[in-house]
Amino acid sequence: MATLLKIENLKTQFFTSAGTVKAVDGITYSVEEGETVAIVGESGCGKSVSALSILRLIPWPPGKIVEGSIHFDGKDLLSLDEEAMRNLRGKDISMVFQEPMTSLNPVLTIREQLTETLITHFPISEEEASKKALKLLEMVGISDPDRRLEQYPHHLSGGMRQRVMIAMALSCEPKLIIADEPTTALDVTIQAQILELMKDLTKRLGASLIIITHNLGVVARYADRVNVMYAGKIIETGTALDIYHNPSHPYTLALLKSVPRMDLPRQDKLDPIEGQPPDLTRLDDGCSFRPRCRFAQDGCAHSFPDLEAVSEGHFVACFEKDNLKEQEKVAS
Amino acid sequence: MAVISESLAEGEYEELVQTKPWLEVTVGLTRQYPLGAFGGVIVVVMIFMAVFADVLTPYDPEENAFEFMLTAPNLEYWMGTDQFGRDILTRLIYGSRTALFVGFSCAFIGAIVGLVLGVASAYFGGRFDLIFQRVMDVFMAFPLIITAMAIVSIFGTGTQNVIIAITIPFIPRCARVVRSSALAIREIPYVDAARALGYTHTRIILRHMTPNVMAPFLIMISAFVGQAILLEASLSYLGLGVQEPTPAWGLMLQGGAEEYAESAPWVAIWPGVAISLAVFGFNLFGDALRDALDPKLRSL
Numbered sequence: 001m002a003t004l005l006k007i008e009n010l011k012t013q014f015f016t017s018a019g020t021v022k023a024v025d026g027i028t029y030s031v032e033e034g035e036t037v038a039i040v041g042e043s044g045c046g047k048s049v050s051a052l053s054i055l056r057l058i059p060w061p062p063g064k065i066v067e068g069s070i071h072f073d074g075k076d077l078l079s080l081d082e083e084a085m086r087n088l089r090g091k092d093i094s095m096v097f098q099e100p101m102t103s104l105n106p107v108l109t110i111r112e113q114l115t116e117t118l119i120t121h122f123p124i125s126e127e128e129a130s131k132k133a134l135k136l137l138e139m140v141g142i143s144d145p146d147r148r149l150e151q152y153p154h155h156l157s158g159g160m161r162q163r164v165m166i167a168m169a170l171s172c173e174p175k176l177i178i179a180d181e182p183t184t185a186l187d188v189t190i191q192a193q194i195l196e197l198m199k200d201l202t203k204r205l206g207a208s209l210i211i212i213t214h215n216l217g218v219v220a221r222y223a224d225r226v227n228v229m230y231a232g233k234i235i236e237t238g239t240a241l242d243i244y245h246n247p248s249h250p251y252t253l254a255l256l257k258s259v260p261r262m263d264l265p266r267q268d269k270l271d272p273i274e275g276q277p278p279d280l281t282r283l284d285d286g287c288s289f290r291p292r293c294r295f296a297q298d299g300c301a302h303s304f305p306d307l308e309a310v311s312e313g314h315f316v317a318c319f320e321k322d323n324l325k326e327q328e329k330v331a332s
Numbered sequence: 333m334a335v336i337s338e339s340l341a342e343g344e345y346e347e348l349v350q351t352k353p354w355l356e357v358t359v360g361l362t363r364q365y366p367l368g369a370f371g372g373v374i375v376v377v378m379i380f381m382a383v384f385a386d387v388l389t390p391y392d393p394e395e396n397a398f399e400f401m402l403t404a405p406n407l408e409y410w411m412g413t414d415q416f417g418r419d420i421l422t423r424l425i426y427g428s429r430t431a432l433f434v435g436f437s438c439a440f441i442g443a444i445v446g447l448v449l450g451v452a453s454a455y456f457g458g459r460f461d462l463i464f465q466r467v468m469d470v471f472m473a474f475p476l477i478i479t480a481m482a483i484v485s486i487f488g489t490g491t492q493n494v495i496i497a498i499t500i501p502f503i504p505r506c507a508r509v510v511r512s513s514a515l516a517i518r519e520i521p522y523v524d525a526a527r528a529l530g531y532t533h534t535r536i537i538l539r540h541m542t543p544n545v546m547a548p549f550l551i552m553i554s555a556f557v558g559q560a561i562l563l564e565a566s567l568s569y570l571g572l573g574v575q576e577p578t579p580a581w582g583l584m585l586q587g588g589a590e591e592y593a594e595s596a597p598w599v600a601i602w603p604g605v606a607i608s609l610a611v612f613g614f615n616l617f618g619d620a621l622r623d624a625l626d627p628k629l630r631s632l
Binding site (some may be wrong): 059061087090095099103121 | 457458520521522524525526527528529530531532535539540543544546
C-alpha cells in the first residue's frame with residue numbers, strides 16, 4: 001500500500017499573551033491508503049489541532065505551524081498556495097466535526113448544503129448535484145431521503161445530522177477523511193452505528209480515515225493503527241493490538257486502566273490518572289508525563305525520550321519501558 | 333436499528349409544523365403588539381399614498397396658482413394652500429414619495445453595505461477587524477446630521493446626493509451591530525465546517541454567515557427608514573436637501589415655518605404632523621419587529 005499522508009516533525013504553536021502554547025510539538029506519523037488511524041489522548045493534548053493543521057485551518061493569529069512537513073498524495077501541503085489548498089479541502093481531504101448539532105448551517109436546507117459542496121468542487125449542474133445528494137443520503141442510511149433533502153438541520157436528530165455531515169464529507173469521494181471526535185456528542189446507542197457506517201463507507205470508497213478520539217473503545221474496534229498523544233507529542237504508536245495487549249508507555253497503561261471494562265470481572269474501583277495534564281505553555285525539557293507517572297525516575301527530568309521500537313511497528317517514548325513490564329508483573 | 337427509532341418521531345413532528353393562515357397570524361401579532369400594528373398601519377398608509385399619489389389628488393403638486401395663495405383649509409383645499417397657491421394635501425401626498433424613496437433607499441443601501449462589511453470584519457478578525465472598526469469609530473464620532481451635512485456640502489444638494497449623504501453615516505452603525513452578532517456566529521462550528529469543505533471567503537461570508545444575522549439586520553433597516561425620513565426632512569429644512577419645487581415635507585416646513593406661523597399656521601403644521609407621524613410609525617413598527625424577532629423578549 002502506498003503512503004497517502006505523511007506528517008513529519010509537525011509543530012503547531014499558539015502565540016498568546018500568556019506565552020507560547022506548544023499544542024502540537026513535533027509529531028510524526030503516516031497514513032496508508034485505505035487505512036484507519038486513530039489519534040488518542042485526553043482533552044487539550046493537541047489531537048484536534050494536529051488534524052486542523054493538516055487542512056491548514058489553524059487560525060492565525062494566534063496559531064501557526066512553525067515547523068515540519070505534511071505530504072499528502074505527493075503534494076507538500078505546507079507550500080501550497082491558499083487557492084490550491086481550498087480546492088483540496090472537502091474534495092481530497094474532508095472532515096467530520098465533533099458537534100453535529102452546530103456543524104450544519106441552520107438557515108440552509110440539507111439539499112442546499114449537500115449540493116453546495118459538489119457544485120463547488122465539480123463542474124456539475126444543480127440537478128445532477130441534487131440526484132447525487134439523494135444517493136448520498138440513502139447511502140448514509142437516512143430514511144425518506146426525498147423529504148429530508150428539503151428539511152432544515154433543526155428538523156433532524158443529532159444522529160441524523162451526523163449522518164448528513166458524513167454524507168457531506170463523502171460527497172466528493174475524498175482520499176482522506178478526518179473525523180474529529182465524531183461520536184462524542186451522540187447517544188451511546190447511536191455511536192456504534194455512526195462508527196460502523198464510517199468504517200463501512202470509507203472501506204467501500206477506499207478512503208483513508210483518521211479518527212480523533214478519547215474513547216479507547218472506539219480505537220479497539222475500528223482502528224488499524226493507533227497514535228497515543230500526550231501534551232502535543234506522540235508517546236506511543238502501534239497497531240490496535242499492540243496498544244491493547246502490550247501497552248508500553250505508563251500513560252497508555254493508565255488510560256487503559258481508567259476505562260470501565262464489561263468483559264472482565266468487576267473491579268472494586270476504577271484506576272484514574274492522578275493530577276492534571278501539563279500547562280502547554282510551561283513544558284520543560286523532560287518527559288511531560290513525569291509528574292503523573294508512577295514509574296518516573298530522576299533521569300526522566302533531563303530530556304524527552306525518543307520513540308524507540310519495542311516490537312515491529314510498535315514504538316514507545318519512555319526511558320522506563322523495560323522496567324514498566326517488570327514492575328507491572330510484580331504488581332499483578 | 334436506530335433508523336427505525338429516528339423515523340418514529342416523524343408523525344408527531346408533522347402535526348407541529350402545520351402552517352397557520354396568514355390572516356390568523358396577522359390578527360395574533362396585532363393582539364400581541366398593538367403599537368407595532370398601529371405603526372404598521374401608518375407605514376402601509378404612507379406606501380399607499382406614495383403609490384397612488386396621481387389618483388388620490390386632482391391638483392398638481394408643483395404648479396403655482398397665485399390666485400389661491402395661502403387659502404385657509406376648506407372643503408376644496410382640505411389642508412389649505414401654501415404661499416404659491418399649491419394644495420398642501422397634494423404636496424403632502426406627493427411628499428410621501430420623496431420621504432419613502434429617500435427613506436427606503438438610504439436604509440437598504442446603508443444597512444446592506446453595513447451588513448456585508450460587518451460580517452466580513454467579524455469573519456476575518458485580527459488586524460483587518462481592528463483597523464476596520466477604528467475607521468467606523470471615526471464615522472461614529474459625529475452625530476448623523478453633522479456627517480450628512482458635511483457630505484452634502486461636499487457633493488452639493490439634490491435628491492441623489494441627499495441619499496448618499498444619509499446612507500454613508502448609516503453604514504458604520506449597521507456594521508457595528510451586525511459585527512457583534514457575526515462574532516458569535518463566527519465561533520459556531522459550521523463556519524469552520526464550511527472552511528473545511530473548501531468554500532471561498534466570499535461564499536462563507538455571503539451565503540453562510542449573512543443569513544444568520546438577519547434579525548439584527550431587519551431591526552436596523554426598520555429603524556433606519558424612520559431616521560432617514562427625519563434626516564431628509566432636516567436637511568431639506570436647512571436648505572441642504574431636496575430642492576424646490578420637488579414636494580418634500582422638510583421643504584414645506586421650511587417654506588412655511590417662520591413667515592406664516594401666525595398668519596397661516598396650516599402651512600407649517602401639516603408637514604410637521606406628517607413627519608412626526610411617519611417617523612413615529614416606522615419606529616413603532618421597528619420596535620415591534622425587534623420584540624417579535626428577539627427570542628429573549630418574546631412572550632411564549
